[in-house]
Amino acid sequence: MSAGKYDVVIVGAGIVGAACALECAREKMRVAVVDHDVIGGGATAAGMGHIVAMDDSDAQFALTRFSQQLWQQARAELPDDVEYTQCGTIWVATDDEEMAEVHRKASYYEHRGVPVQILTAEELERLEPNLRKGMAGGLLVSEDGVLYPPCAARFLVEKAQALGAIVQLGAPVSEIGNGRVRRADGSELWAGVIVNAAGAWAPELTRDISVKKRKGHLVITDRYPGLVQHQLVELGYLKSAHSVTSDSVAFNVQPRRTGQVLIGSSRQYGAEHKEVDHEILTRMLQRAQEYMPSLAQTCAIRVWTGFRAATPDKLPLIGPWGEDSTLYLATGHEGLGITTSLATGRLLADQLVGRASMIPREPYLPSRTTTMEHAHV
Amino acid sequence: MSEQIELSVNGRRVTVAAGSSVAVAMMIGGASCRTSVSGEPRGPLCGMGICYECRAEIDGVAHRRSCQIACMSRMAIKTDG
Numbered sequence: 001m002s003a004g005k006y007d008v009v010i011v012g013a014g015i016v017g018a019a020c021a022l023e024c025a026r027e028k029m030r031v032a033v034v035d036h037d038v039i040g041g042g043a044t045a046a047g048m049g050h051i052v053a054m055d056d057s058d059a060q061f062a063l064t065r066f067s068q069q070l071w072q073q074a075r076a077e078l079p080d081d082v083e084y085t086q087c088g089t090i091w092v093a094t095d096d097e098e099m100a101e102v103h104r105k106a107s108y109y110e111h112r113g114v115p116v117q118i119l120t121a122e123e124l125e126r127l128e129p130n131l132r133k134g135m136a137g138g139l140l141v142s143e144d145g146v147l148y149p150p151c152a153a154r155f156l157v158e159k160a161q162a163l164g165a166i167v168q169l170g171a172p173v174s175e176i177g178n179g180r181v182r183r184a185d186g187s188e189l190w191a192g193v194i195v196n197a198a199g200a201w202a203p204e205l206t207r208d209i210s211v212k213k214r215k216g217h218l219v220i221t222d223r224y225p226g227l228v229q230h231q232l233v234e235l236g237y238l239k240s241a242h243s244v245t246s247d248s249v250a251f252n253v254q255p256r257r258t259g260q261v262l263i264g265s266s267r268q269y270g271a272e273h274k275e276v277d278h279e280i281l282t283r284m285l286q287r288a289q290e291y292m293p294s295l296a297q298t299c300a301i302r303v304w305t306g307f308r309a310a311t312p313d314k315l316p317l318i319g320p321w322g323e324d325s326t327l328y329l330a331t332g333h334e335g336l337g338i339t340t341s342l343a344t345g346r347l348l349a350d351q352l353v354g355r356a357s358m359i360p361r362e363p364y365l366p367s368r369t370t371t372m373e374h375a376h377v
Numbered sequence: 378m379s380e381q382i383e384l385s386v387n388g389r390r391v392t393v394a395a396g397s398s399v400a401v402a403m404m405i406g407g408a409s410c411r412t413s414v415s416g417e418p419r420g421p422l423c424g425m426g427i428c429y430e431c432r433a434e435i436d437g438v439a440h441r442r443s444c445q446i447a448c449m450s451r452m453a454i455k456t457d458g
Contacts, residue, residue: 222439222440223414223439223440224439224440297438298440299440
């Protein structure tokens with residue numbers, strides 16, 4: 001390590017930065033975490049908090065499943081307010097075409113040791129009686145769960161602090177690089193390694209990375225215990241994937257421990273303002289009601305938005321970046337950052353101490369995105 | 378005498394004048410209104426749909442604002458107070 005006050009300075013106290021801080025602190029590094037706002041106030045506060053194994057790509061599966069297992073291992077020590085609940089995900093199929101996808105997905109998961117159960121129409125109706133009648137069936141992924149992300153981030157940060165990490169909040173960072181983190185008030189921190197974990201804002205500090213803001217909306221209802229039992233997600237996005245517009249909505253609801261129902265989801269590129277967009281919010285709620293008509297009779301108590309950090313290949317950027325040997329990235333987690341935060345912390349710490357990782361880390365190395373862009377030229 | 382309507386509050390039969398709000402039927406029926414998340418008793422406060430303290434289950438739908446809904450014949454009202 002080069003001379004400096006800290007071994008690692010992590011820019012961003014979202015759940016990803018928090019997990020990186022904890023893993024580095026576990027390696028006995030001197031760690032500082034800085035954030036312009038509060039712990040978990042960005043995408044972390046606007047994430048649904050699912051802890052899921054996802055199969056968009058083999059690399060996505062490897063990272064999400066590894067991270068899900070890390071959450072399961074951490075479960076016993078998670079405080080009550082993290083609200084970790086292994087409610088399972090049900091992928092809902094509306095027709096035979098989507099049922100075929102249920103079978104493909106089931107086989108993919110089964111071959112990789114993830115417990116799944118294919119549900120007939122009747123079984124789905126019994127498990128989730130408030131779904132619209134006449135669904136084709138579904139796939140239950142029973143180890144999936146949900147948690148409350150801001151409290152999970154705070155828990156990780158507090159564990160890092162207990163191991164000596166320093167946390168400085170309310171301090172906007174204006175510039176990073178060459179071992180120096182410069183803040184808007186002119187103060188500086190020095191470190192052997194700087195980790196840009198600023199989520200969708202990461203490109204403001206590291207300009208040439210392939211991360212774009214992808215806006216999302218969330219709605220939470222009043223308490224309706226039992227209305228929804230599992231996380232429910234539509235498979236229909238497969239059909240709408242070729243839609244000409246870049247804005248999309250999908251049915252995704254979760255039961256929260258309070259009895260509230262969390263309703264998502266929307267995706268928008270090129271939307272820079274955090275204000276609620278009523279047109280897409282209406283589409284999102286209509287989509288939710290198509291799947292679950294009784295949601296129309298529920299009371300929403302809050303609507304809010306946030307920005308995912310999206311990359312071209314839907315995989316995060318974890319590792320060194322560019323010519324600056326002090327600069328590392330831990331961003332680009334898009335809609336899976338709550339799940340993949342713990343694995344990200346592990347992969348980053350493994351790289352910093354020069355140790356092999358539990359899963360191959362090449363798919364997430366930021367350097368891949370430069371070759372990707374050349375390939376498109 | 379105005380028209381009378383019969384409905385049930387927590388399973389008990391209650392008769393009210395037509396045009397009465399559900400909040401009134403709950404009071405006539407002697408039902409305490411609702412209990413807050415932290416366990417405090419709550420009841421109709423503003424009477425104009427703003428405070429949400431008068432919520433009750435009406436015909437199976439939870440969290441309806443009882444002060445804003447007129448009684449209908451055979452309505453089933455449930456409170457958690």
